[in-house]
Amino acid sequence: MNFAFTEEQDQLRDAVRRFMETKSDEKEVRRLMETAEGYDPELWAQMANELGLQSLHIPEAYGGQGFTFIELGIVLEEMGRALLCSPYFSTVGLATNAILNAGTEEQKSALLPGIAAGETIAALAFTEPNGRWDASGITMEAKGSGDAVTLDGTKMYVIDGHIANTIVVVARQAGSSGEDGIGFYVVDGDAAGLTRTALTTMDQTRKQAKLEFAGVKATSLGDSDTGWTALSKTLDQAAVCLANEMVGGAQKVLEMSVEYAKVRVQFGRPIGSFQAIKHKCADMLLEVESAKSAAYYAAWAAAEDNDELPVVASLAKAYCSDAYFHATAENIQIHGGIGFTWEHPAHLYFKRAKSSEILLGDATYHRELLAQRIGI
Amino acid sequence: MDFIDSPTEAAFRTEIKDWLNENLKGDFAELGGRGGPADEHGWDIRIEWEKLLGKDRWLGLTWPVEYGGRNASFSEQIIFSEEYALANAPARVSFFGEGLFAPTLLAYGTDEQKRRFLPKIQSVEELWCQGYSEPDAGSDLANVKTKGALDGDQWVVNGQKVWTTLAHRAQWCFCITRTDPDSQGHQGLSYLLIPMDQPGVEVRPLVQMTGTAEFNEVFFADARTDATNVLGAVGDGWKVAMATLGFERGTAFLSQQLAFARELEEIIALAQANEVAADPVIRQELADSYVGVQIMKYNGLRMLTSLVKSGVLGPEASIGKLYWSNWHRTLGERAMRVMGSAATLIEPTKGDGPSIGQESGPRAYDLNELQRIFMFSRSETIYAGSSEIQRNIIGERVLGLPREPK
Numbered sequence: 136m137n138f139a140f141t142e143e144q145d146q147l148r149d150a151v152r153r154f155m156e157t158k159s160d161e162k163e164v165r166r167l168m169e170t171a172e173g174y175d176p177e178l179w180a181q182m183a184n185e186l187g188l189q190s191l192h193i194p195e196a197y198g199g200q201g202f203t204f205i206e207l208g209i210v211l212e213e214m215g216r217a218l219l220c221s222p223y224f225s226t227v228g229l230a231t232n233a234i235l236n237a238g239t240e241e242q243k244s245a246l247l248p249g250i251a252a253g254e255t256i257a258a259l260a261f262t263e264p265n266g267r268w269d270a271s272g273i274t275m276e277a278k279g280s281g282d283a284v285t286l287d288g289t290k291m292y293v294i295d296g297h298i299a300n301t302i303v304v305v306a307r308q309a310g311s312s313g314e315d316g317i318g319f320y321v322v323d324g325d326a327a328g329l330t331r332t333a334l335t336t337m338d339q340t341r342k343q344a345k346l347e348f349a350g351v352k353a354t355s356l357g358d359s360d361t362g363w364t365a366l367s368k369t370l371d372q373a374a375v376c377l378a379n380e381m382v383g384g385a386q387k388v389l390e391m392s393v394e395y396a397k398v399r400v401q402f403g404r405p406i407g408s409f410q411a412i413k414h415k416c417a418d419m420l421l422e423v424e425s426a427k428s429a430a431y432y433a434a435w436a437a438a439e440d441n442d443e444l445p446v447v448a449s450l451a452k453a454y455c456s457d458a459y460f461h462a463t464a465e466n467i468q469i470h471g472g473i474g475f476t477w478e479h480p481a482h483l484y485f486k487r488a489k490s491s492e493i494l495l496g497d498a499t500y501h502r503e504l505l506a507q508r509i510g511i
Numbered sequence: 512m513d514f515i516d517s518p519t520e521a522a523f524r525t526e527i528k529d530w531l532n533e534n535l536k537g538d539f540a541e542l543g544g545r546g547g548p549a550d551e552h553g554w555d556i557r558i559e560w561e562k563l564l565g566k567d568r569w570l571g572l573t574w575p576v577e578y579g580g581r582n583a584s585f586s587e588q589i590i591f592s593e594e595y596a597l598a599n600a601p602a603r604v605s606f607f608g609e610g611l612f613a614p615t616l617l618a619y620g621t622d623e624q625k626r627r628f629l630p631k632i633q634s635v636e637e638l639w640c641q642g643y644s645e646p647d648a649g650s651d652l653a654n655v656k657t658k659g660a661l662d663g664d665q666w667v668v669n670g671q672k673v674w675t676t677l678a679h680r681a682q683w684c685f686c687i688t689r690t691d692p693d694s695q696g697h698q699g700l701s702y703l704l705i706p707m708d709q710p711g712v713e714v715r716p717l718v719q720m721t722g723t724a725e726f727n728e729v730f731f732a733d734a735r736t737d738a739t740n741v742l743g744a745v746g747d748g749w750k751v752a753m754a755t756l757g758f759e760r761g762t763a764f765l766s767q768q769l770a771f772a773r774e775l776e777e778i779i780a781l782a783q784a785n786e787v788a789a790d791p792v793i794r795q796e797l798a799d800s801y802v803g804v805q806i807m808k809y810n811g812l813r814m815l816t817s818l819v820k821s822g823v824l825g826p827e828a829s830i831g832k833l834y835w836s837n838w839h840r841t842l843g844e845r846a847m848r849v850m851g852s853a854a855t856l857i858e859p860t861k862g863d864g865p866s867i868g869q870e871s872g873p874r875a876y877d878l879n880e881l882q883r884i885f886m887f888s889r890s891e892t893i894y895a896g897s898s899e900i901q902r903n904i905i906g907e908r909v910l911g912l913p914r915e916p917k
Binding site for chain 1: 512513514516520585586589590779782783788791794795797798799801802805806809810812813815816817820830833834899901902903905906907909910911912913914915916
């Protein structure tokens, strides 16, 4: 039994933290969140070339480094801490896993090396205007099979869909319902008949797009009608990734709160000496440490790809969603008026926490999923 | 990260599994794992069972071999706890002796003291209780007033302790005593070991809201103990007492997690049986309790790993007590909702007769398991350092926030 990171994993964390501190400081986050694209292409290339981040958990056979979800979790945690504006989660956390879970050998060999090299940005177009995260939310129909598929309909809330070069679309066979007939389809970002609209997001640090398909030609990724198993697994893996990302932001706002509570003086003493504030910070620590335990354990289960994954993925997503949001809300409260201003970074984390909570299904959704998965 | 047994760990797991298979029979198996370290459910059977554990050195698992232990690693302790809970073996009665006093004794005792006390803990001939709280020393524990004075080769102790769990069952008490009459606060305290069976010690049960009396008042009136029965240096008792609390707040709760998980399973089974498991709010609550009890395990495993690696308990340790006591209290409240109307009645089949502390009464106030959790858990956010004290400790010692000005 050993629940700790290895020395090499600690070194990876240090390297990514240093990189983020110089490349994604608050000024840079604010600059990028005001842009339509929402990321820096140069930084995207550096992430691939200098640190190999995009290729981390892609198997070596497809141009990757063959690390696991534990290393991926570490990287995402550091990105969450820095509020990095980047299509990393969409490309690596969502689309790459979809391709790995659903694609044929040939397709993986064709699609993954570009992602690993930082040349491809990829998105997973799953949700629709109904905003649902379960199988029944998928209504878009795919006509045809193999490399002669046509897609019509609308995908919404697609993370980084406006800048992706490759889009993995989830659609269903005509006449199917529920978990039957779900399939993955690959479309180029600039395909004919595809209209992409960048949406204005409440959390400006993570961009979303609306994708309208009008007779778009697509290729089936793997089997065109048995995709639910692969999609469900992809969503579990993505939930684990997101839980780790959220933990990074939660730890950061805890540090902000504690630092401020030590220096802000009212009634002649630091506000952190009052139990009202001290106890808030103590509760934040409890929740942040517990969120870490859940996210790290879930990353291990994803790395092992064992039977525990569905349960611990929902468990981690539910707990980390609540813990992150609570920490960012308390951070504003502890900062008082200054925490409510645009100038202070507290709102950036608060908004990221809320958008991450909702992304992939909120805590209530995952607790219900968990209840089903443990047989309640 | 690795949560899979090594070959040595797997062999250890087989050993305990086989032992439990062989020994957990009859009354022992029938009693099951109900109850906890602080209650008396099935007491006589649990004492017999504990003796069996001691005979085969499952009690004293972590002690050095020279003191009769197995020198078990943390992984082995975890495996033992897992298998023990899985087998639904009886709740342990040696918590205060094995769980709190023994680690303190091993850290601060002389060789002679270890040889005197450890074997009797292992043979379950001597149970211990914890003489800490007093009427004016609850959260402000350093305010203890119980006095100890040397009279020749004996300490003479006078004063009162309160909330002393299972004092009426104990043969010995480890007791924070003010041995320097001119001192105050943390100074001038000594950690005395006092035999309970003597004229100068009176134990009076405190009937709790549960109707049972696990907690007691202990009165010392010229109670006596040998001068050698002090752990650590005279006047250094605060440090030793805090070490004990460290064990209480740190590692000792881990095996509780598994018992808690079992309680939750029972509540889920009841929810399914009485069909409230279809209610979306109940489903949310049960799933949330499941999340909580699993994270309790993950937190514990992280804490133990960092303890093994660095020798120092990380911040995860200080959150343990706060975490589990709140989780359990919430579970009790949820259990009542799952029971529904039945929660409002004391089962009539559980025997007639007066409640403890009453000369007569219409019927025994005999709680069922879920009602017991609901009520007993109110004490858990208070004893061993209340949740508010835990938050102060976390705020000041872990996060480095300034202390309250005095």
